[in-house]
Amino acid sequence: MQYNQRNRDSTYDQGRHEIRASVNFDRKKIRKASLEMALALAREIPEHRVIDDPDVLEGLAGDESHLAPVLPDIAVRVEAAEDVIATLKAAERFSVPVTPRSGGTGKAGGAIPIYGGVVLDTSRMHRILDIDRINLTALVEPGCITGVFQATVEQEGLFFPPDPNSLETCCLGGNVAHNAGGPRAFKYGVTREYVRGLDAVLMGGRMLNVGCNTVKSVAGYDLTRLLTGSEGTLGVFTMLRLALIPKPPEVATLLACFSDEIAASRAVSRIIDLGLVPRVLEFMDEVLVETIRKSGASSVPEGTGALLLAEMDGPSETIVETDVLKFADACEAEQAVEILMARHVGERKALWSARRTLTDAVKARFNHKIAEDIVVPRRRAPELLQGLRDLHLQYGVTFASYGHAGDGNYHVNVLWEDDDWHPEPAVEDVFRLVLNLGGSITGEHGIGIAKKKYLPWEKGNDQIAIQRDLKRVFDPTGLLNPGKIF
Numbered sequence: 001m002q003y004n005q006r007n008r009d010s011t012y013d014q015g016r017h018e019i020r021a022s023v024n025f026d027r028k029k030i031r032k033a034s035l036e037m038a039l040a041l042a043r044e045i046p047e048h049r050v051i052d053d054p055d056v057l058e059g060l061a062g063d064e065s066h067l068a069p070v071l072p073d074i075a076v077r078v079e080a081a082e083d084v085i086a087t088l089k090a091a092e093r094f095s096v097p098v099t100p101r102s103g104g105t106g107k108a109g110g111a112i113p114i115y116g117g118v119v120l121d122t123s124r125m126h127r128i129l130d131i132d133r134i135n136l137t138a139l140v141e142p143g144c145i146t147g148v149f150q151a152t153v154e155q156e157g158l159f160f161p162p163d164p165n166s167l168e169t170c171c172l173g174g175n176v177a178h179n180a181g182g183p184r185a186f187k188y189g190v191t192r193e194y195v196r197g198l199d200a201v202l203m204g205g206r207m208l209n210v211g212c213n214t215v216k217s218v219a220g221y222d223l224t225r226l227l228t229g230s231e232g233t234l235g236v237f238t239m240l241r242l243a244l245i246p247k248p249p250e251v252a253t254l255l256a257c258f259s260d261e262i263a264a265s266r267a268v269s270r271i272i273d274l275g276l277v278p279r280v281l282e283f284m285d286e287v288l289v290e291t292i293r294k295s296g297a298s299s300v301p302e303g304t305g306a307l308l309l310a311e312m313d314g315p316s317e318t319i320v321e322t323d324v325l326k327f328a329d330a331c332e333a334e335q336a337v338e339i340l341m342a343r344h345v346g347e348r349k350a351l352w353s354a355r356r357t358l359t360d361a362v363k364a365r366f367n368h369k370i371a372e373d374i375v376v377p378r379r380r381a382p383e384l385l386q387g388l389r390d391l392h393l394q395y396g397v398t399f400a401s402y403g404h405a406g407d408g409n410y411h412v413n414v415l416w417e418d419d420d421w422h423p424e425p426a427v428e429d430v431f432r433l434v435l436n437l438g439g440s441i442t443g444e445h446g447i448g449i450a451k452k453k454y455l456p457w458e459k460g461n462d463q464i465a466i467q468r469d470l471k472r473v474f475d476p477t478g479l480l481n482p483g484k485i486f
């Protein structure tokens with residue numbers, strides 16, 4: 001497997017572009033400074049929201065990645081932009097690192113305070129301040145749970161499409177910080193497409209209002225897009241202006257069963273070639289079909305070796321039905337074993353049950369699991385699946401893939417039983433395979449700590465150096481979420 005690491009040819013002097021952090025990353029000093037900062041801050045923020053109780057801090061030490069949690073020295077539970085300004089002013093004054101956090105469901109370690117210091121918890125800033133039916137926008141705080149926001153706008157006949165599978169527990173602030181995607185991204189795009197503007201507080205307490213309340217604006221650099229996906233390293237969001245669309249009234253869910261994964265991936269190409277854009281097009285491979293069977297979560301017809309879960313939506317029943325028929329034709333052309341369809345909420349939920357319970361079923365079946373959310377150009381998905389089969393033969397462990405086939409975004413799970421086996425070489429081979437196919441090492445979960453070693457593989461040192469320069473413009477002291485991305 002040949003991967004041409006672009007960074008080898010770099011002429012950039014990376015040393016010059018190191019962030020000159022004024023923070024001393026000595027844990028003892030950070031602890032002392034954090035406690036002094038807490039005393040000073042308690043004059044501006046009520047004492048019960050500036051926390052040093054280890055039992056409470058434990059709940060703010062980790063996220064949903066496989067990485068070990070780190071106890072912060074203090075946590076500040078902010079309830080308004082003024083609290084965030086006060087915290088970031090004090091952090092700069094006392095040279096204390098700050099890690100922003102919302103729902104804590106991140107999969108890349110972005111909310112782990114690796115140097116201790118302060119966790120800035122924005123989950124209490126959860127108000128929906130405005131839903132504008134004419135502008136088709138909402139003004140909302142970053143701690144609002146994504147699912148709550150979606151349900152609220154849907155009551156108004158509106159729709160916020162980004163739907164990470166964690167939507168019952170993650171927050172919009174974390175979604176914007178990670179530019180979260182989800183099953184509906186194929187048709188509707190990811191979070192970035194719905195961020196019109198935002199308020200962010202920079203280290204030191206400076207407030208920045210970026211974006212615009214109009215559909216169009218080309219005035220100056222697009223800082224909204226830069227801050228979206230910045231993983232809490234450039235600024236702390238205190239307000240989000242999000243775009244909405246009218247809620248599509250008609251939806252159908254389909255589950256197509258195939259004899260093997262290559263047939264399923266060929267069906268994906270046929271579906272797209274027919275001009276269909278299902279709002280959801282999810283793939284599950286043979287190992288996962290077997291896992292679903294064993295878990296009893298859902299019955300899968302005999303002879304099924306791969307699944308496609310799809311949703312069609314539209315303005316009328318007739319339009320959706322026409323799309324459903326075309327979808328069925330494409331699947332039948334690839335000898336689908338069975339195609340199930342549901343129109344009503346309860347039945348649609350039943351078709352989703354296998355997909356929704358997949359992560360837990362995999363965890364229950366295998367001793368060890370590491371999941372990577374890689375993405376390849378859609379056309380090259382069959383080569384990805386073949387490459388993973390080759391890696392299975394090479395390493396003798398299980399590789400299982402599921403995910404958003406419409407986007408080419410697959411959650412590749414490396415699964416093994418032996419406690420002494422180390423997955424790193426296999427995971428690195430997955431990244432090499434993906435980069436050789438013209439893909440990316442992360443489609444949704446971000447870099448955080450988990451993938452920072454591999455970012456230069458994809459971007460090369462020249463681009464990393466420019467990204468570091470940008471970081472320094474926003475955060476010259478390097479105190480905001482240090483140790484992440486780079």
Ligand SMILES: Cc1cc2nc3c(=O)[nH]c(=O)nc-3n(C[C@H](O)[C@H](O)[C@H](O)COP(=O)(O)OP(=O)(O)OC[C@H]3O[C@@H](n4cnc5c(N)ncnc54)[C@H](O)[C@@H]3O)c2cc1C
Nearest residue numbers: 102103104105106110165171173174175177181232237444
């Ligand atoms: C079961 C499960 C399913 C998932 N499915 C998906 C999926 O389908 N698609 C997907 O994209 N992701 C998915 N994820 C990953 C995760 O839910 C998303 O990355 C989500 O966007 C994180 O939001 P959060 O509120 O939990 O953020 P956190 O974990 O709290 O933080 C994530 C990052 O955002 C930063 N941050 C948090 N709040 C702010 C703020 N106010 N200002 C600035 N920066 C901030 C943090 O510093 C950190 O770097 C899943 C996770 C789980 C556990």
